[in-house]
Amino acid sequence: METEINVKRESKGSHIKALFLYLFIFYLVWAFKELWLVKYIYLYDETTSALLMAIIKIFVWIVPTCLWIKYYLHINPINYLKMNVHVKRGLFWGVVLSLILGLRFAFEVYILHHQRFHFDLSLTSYLNVFLLSGITEEIVFRGFILQEIGKKMSFWKANLITAFLFLVIHYAVWMYDGIFFDVWSHLYVYLLGLIFGFVYKKTGSLWSVVLLHSFHNLLIMISF
Numbered sequence: 001m002e003t004e005i006n007v008k009r010e011s012k013g014s015h016i017k018a019l020f021l022y023l024f025i026f027y028l029v030w031a032f033k034e035l036w037l038v039k040y041i042y043l044y045d046e047t048t049s050a051l052l053m054a055i056i057k058i059f060v061w062i063v064p065t066c067l068w069i070k071y072y073l074h075i076n077p078i079n080y081l082k083m084n085v086h087v088k089r090g091l092f093w094g095v096v097l098s099l100i101l102g103l104r105f106a107f108e109v110y111i112l113h114h115q116r117f118h119f120d121l122s123l124t125s126y127l128n129v130f131l132l133s134g135i136t137e138e139i140v141f142r143g144f145i146l147q148e149i150g151k152k153m154s155f156w157k158a159n160l161i162t163a164f165l166f167l168v169i170h171y172a173v174w175m176y177d178g179i180f181f182d183v184w185s186h187l188y189v190y191l192l193g194l195i196f197g198f199v200y201k202k203t204g205s206l207w208s209v210v211l212l213h214s215f216h217n218l219l220i221m222i223s224f
Contacts, residue, residue, distance in 0.1 A: 090205025163193030
């Protein structure tokens, strides 16, 4: 019995170390892309640079995560990420919450600031910030990281940690754009991460947060 317990402890410790190493490499590679590689990507024309950014994000975010789930956890990634369960519920709440969020932004833009939404965005904004960010970032943070950390502790503790990791992944681009010391950005993104985690937990579907995240990004871009 004692030997069995020790084996389980060693296996658990090994899993934690492997996850930590995975996250360390992931953050390092993404920081390299945001702080150095991006300036070379922008040397190309708008269409080419937008497509390159999309391809890089897919290969840095989605591919490694799915490979980890399939070959390390030995689980079908679609099943593990909850992309094939409660689909209708997830889509329903994703749409409903996005509409509520849209009303909030519309009130601020049209009523408070007497302005209007502007849709003249770049291809990169529509492709990478609107269409791609929601699914790539939610697969990694809510679908993968939140569930992995949640195996070791309660949901709320896991959600607090995952929201912090979600915040930190923005640091590289904030440093590149010169807004790293904006305290409000830190608070806003951290709170957003907590909300996404809560919605994911309540709906039991990744699609709810994918839609909410994507439309949140779109509303931010067309409002300011």
